[in-house]
Amino acid sequence: MSRSISASQTPIDRPSPGSEGLWTFVFIDMMIFLLIFLTFMGERIGHLALYTQAQGQLNELFGLANTLVLLTSSWLVVEAVQATRRGQPQRVSQLLGGALLLGAVFSVNKGIEYAHKFEVGITPASNPFFSFYFFITFAHFLHVLAGMVCIFHFRRRARLGVGSAEYLTGLENVGLFWHYVDVLWIFIFPMLYLMGRL
Amino acid sequence: MDSDTKRMVNIAVAWCGPVFVLGYIIFWAMLGHNVPPPNVMGMTPEQLVSEYYGKYQSEISVGMIGCCVVGLIYTPWSLLLASMLRDDDGQLGVLSMMEAAGGILTGWVLAFCPAIWGTCAILTNQVSPELVRSLHVMGWVIYDCTFMVTSIQLFGLGAYTVLNKKQKIFPAWAGWFAIAVGVIFIPLVLIPFVSEGPFAVSGMWNFYIVFGTWLFGFFVPYSFFMLKATMGVSRGAQHTLRPAH
């Protein structure tokens, strides 16, 4: 796929977004998290009082902030993909920079949240709920970090890459992964922080 | 060695895979009473002896010594797999070496830890329950917490499968699964610290899901493709199991 895309080329001529391998990889990753969700909800049924009481020690505002941050970051990546299709390297760079910054905000927020837990003596070994909490949020966080590395890489290449089909497909793949990270958190937030509170 | 002989050798080693699984199910899972294993971090030394080692002493003893032998059958299977992960130039690159190294180390752990547990069983009436529990826990910490020996094997294998678009033996989805299984192991780090719930040594995640996905998400698919490749290639046409160029 070495043909380049001119700014005048209509989107109708474009093939579908991203590549088969990424859709496959994300799908398998999704299945793993589904397995985690199933295990969590199953265990929760067996130990409801413990899970509810432990959940009460979570501050949902951290979760809310992270949800808003990731949704916004995803939006910026979508705009960056569209700017790539229009052949606007500088705008792409700005948008990806914004997405990256929000990723950093997420990371700092996560660090503060974990620090709070450790300060009051809560660790992954405290009880099964917190084992899940740390495992799920940390696994998700690793995905966030991986996504940020990819976004950083594409931001650096924007000036030279925007206009080539290869860059566009690559950025669509990164976007696909980043939106997946967003989708995961859309479920993780209510599952861990909100469900069962009332 | 002519190509027919080589083919026979490869087929024999490919069959080591199913032989290993069958043997390990008999010796480790059944005779060893390991489905699930005792939740040792939530048990006193006396409970471990009375409910496990003392109760099933002869079966566990035989089972664990059987694992010392059968566990290592994993290794030749892993090495055959490595030999099938060649680069375009026919060489074994770093990813296939990771698979080989991981397969050697995993085979060792699969035999070594049962040696420890076998010792516990054999001596359970002759030494203190505290000593039995200490050795038992050490065995499990090695078995579970050094999961990276298998993760490295899986990452090397998975990355090769996914990145080598030209090879025809293993489909990309199998490679992604292998990587996923390597990641599923990570919560095993919790087993020394929790005595209940899904992340305990006998828990839903750290036992059933970890072992289950390793077996069905990695071992079974790759065994299948290896057998298909070694047995399916016609005589004369195969000199080495090279990926299609």
Add this chain to the structure above:
Amino acid sequence: MPTQTERPVRVWLLLMGLTLCSVALFEGGWLGPAASIVIVLIAAWKSRLVILHFMEARHAPGHWRVLYELWNFAAAATLLIGYLVSLRVT
């Protein structure tokens, strides 16, 4: 085909709004135990918006749109069923 006429900002505003509604439900203490059901449904709606409009799954190769939407359904069902069963346990 992915078009340039979709307005991602509209989808984003909807997503932000739905998120704030979910949290407001809990902070306000409205609906009681039913709030948990509502927020899972909202989460499934949000997730579908991201899958269809951000991931552009409508234009994805092959069967991926169906599979991703199925996953979305399964994730929501897992949370919902798990929650409903837990209500009967206490």
